[in-house]
Amino acid sequence: MAHHEGHDTLSEHDQSHLDIHHKIAHEKEFKQQIVSFAMMIFLTMIAFVAVASDAISDAFTVVFIMILAGIQLVFQLYMFMHLSHKGHQYPAWGIFFGVFVAGTCVVGLMGMIW
Template structure:
């Protein structure tokens, strides 16, 4: 118990901060491993010969979408409190981006 206290003082964090830090760290590491796995799955799916091209394309898009959400909400902390305006900003940008991509793809032939 005494040793534990010493450790806490050395790290300059209160007990609550320490607990929050540990759970946050765990979340970050888990989501990193998840993203690596998603990337490998996407690459393997594209390299395999047994899947139809249309399904491959849809699958890759879904994997990218999941990674996008992980990056924003975990790595960039968008899920934490006081992130209302950043949420509006980035999703507005995303909607504009989708419209832009669809209209450009439709305009060019």
């Protein structure tokens, strides 16, 4: 019984170790979030500049800004919504199945209306 309890509760020493690990992980994550945000602002600005300038052809601009939006989607899902963290396998299935149906839906509707 005493042995069993020893496994369930962490000693004070182990707990403080765990706390330090959490703290380091959080500080690292904080930096990653700031970098992600800076990247998203940067990508948004590029997209607006690409549209505002006449230097690039229209067809290329459309493809280009759609790619930029796709990159921002990945940043949001994996950095801001923590999809990269442990225990997100089923959420990932849920959202990517949604994205798959969404893609089919957009292509299908566009095709029907045109």
